[in-house]
Structure formats: structure tokens, C-alpha cells
Amino acid sequence: MKIxxxxxxxxxxxxxxECEQQTLMQRIFGVERIRLGTIALFKELKAKGHSICVYTTSYRSVGKIRFMFCSYGISIDEIINQIIHEKKVRSVNMPMSKYPPAFGIDIHIDDSIGVGMEGERYGFKTIIVSVDDNDWVNSIMKQI
Ligand SMILES: [Mg+2]
Incomplete structure (x- = not known):
């Protein structure tokens, strides 16, 4: 699946x-900190044959996002930022903040209840994880 x-x-x-450990180089380069469990989760999903994408409404560049994950030893298969989203989804006048099916994505994982509601309304699958769910990796793995 494409996730x-x-x-x-x-x-x-x-x-x-709680965050993943950072190396000195990551600190020097000002790499953003990622949630504890991300590295193991992404590696497990990849080992099971899934492809991993980032779908964000932020304007961080694709290169910056790729570099950030790379510095944690994770390769991302596809990155969709707000600019790419707007080109593809907004250009056809679709009002939703995210529309994973436009990129062939099977399941999208997000903290936003609004995105979960859009999923129900426009027919795409989401897994919504709360920011304060410390067992978030298991919550996701149970639903995939
Ligand atoms: Mg969010």
C-alpha cells in the first residue's frame, strides 16, 4: 500500500x-526533531512492502523534507507539500485541504480531525492519531 x-x-x-535522538550534525544543520517511534515505524512499514509518502499542507520544500528524513536514515518515496497539492487538487477546484486519492495514496495518517472528516465525506481512508497518544505507533499498526 501507499501510505x-x-x-x-x-x-x-x-x-x-518525546523525540528521536539527534546527532551533533543534525543539531548543527538545524534539522527538525521528529516524534519518537517514527524511524522504527517507517522501517517496519517499508519492510512489509509499503511505500511511505509525506503529505503536508506546509510550504517546506521537497528537498528540505527529504534531507531531514535522510538524516534520520529514512528514505521517503514521495513528498507532497502545499505547492504540489495546490497544483493538482486546487487546480481542479476541489475544496479539501488534502486529497490523498489524487496521488494514488491508500491511507493517510494525520492528527487533524478535520482531515478525518474530509476522508469520510470524500471517500478516502485516514488514520487519525492524537498528539498525546504515546502509543501512536501501535495505534497505527493495528489499523493498517
Ligand atoms: Mg498536522
Whole structure:
């Protein structure tokens, strides 16, 4: 399956998350901190043959996002930022904030209840994980 992940408050840390360890080089380069469990989760999903995408409404560049994950030893198969989303989804006048089927994505994982509601309304699968779910990796694995 093709699985996508939101960034802010899902993978990229807000203050309530425990984070993955950072190397000195990551600190020097100002690499953003990611939620504890991300590396193991992405590696497990990849080992099971899934492809991993990032789907974010932020304007971070594709290169910056790729570099960030790469620095944690994770390769991302496809990155969709707000610019790519707007080109594809907004251009055909679709009002939703995210529309994973436009990119062939089977399941999208996000912290936003609004995205979950859009999924119900427009017919795409989501897994919504709360920012304060410390067992978030298991919550996802149970539903995939
Ligand atoms: Mg989010």
C-alpha cells in the first residue's frame, strides 16, 4: 500500500512529543526533531512492502523534507507539500485541504480531525492519531 503521513503534530514535534535522538550534525544543520517511534515505524512499514509518502499542507520544500528524513536514515518515496497539492487538487477546484486519492495514496495518517472528516465525506481512508497518544505507533499498526 501507499501510505502518507502528515508532518506537523503528527511526525514533527510539538512540545508534547518525546523525540528521536539527534546527532551533533543534525543539531548543527538545524534539522527538525521528529516524534519518537517514527524511524522504527517507517522501517517496519517499508519492510512489509509499503511505500511511505509525506503529505503536508506546509510550504517546506521537497528537498528540505527529504534531507531531514535522510538524516534520520529514512528514505521517503514521495513528498507532497502545499505547492504540489495546490497544483493538482486546487487546480481542479476541489475544496479539501488534502486529497490523498489524487496521488494514488491508500491511507493517510494525520492528527487533524478535520482531515478525518474530509476522508469520510470524500471517500478516502485516514488514520487519525492524537498528539498525546504515546502509543501512536501501535495505534497505527493495528489499523493498517
Ligand atoms: Mg498536522
Amino acid at each position: 502518507s503521513f502528515d508532518l506537523d503534530d503528527t511526525i514533527i514535534v510539538n512540545n508534547s512529543f
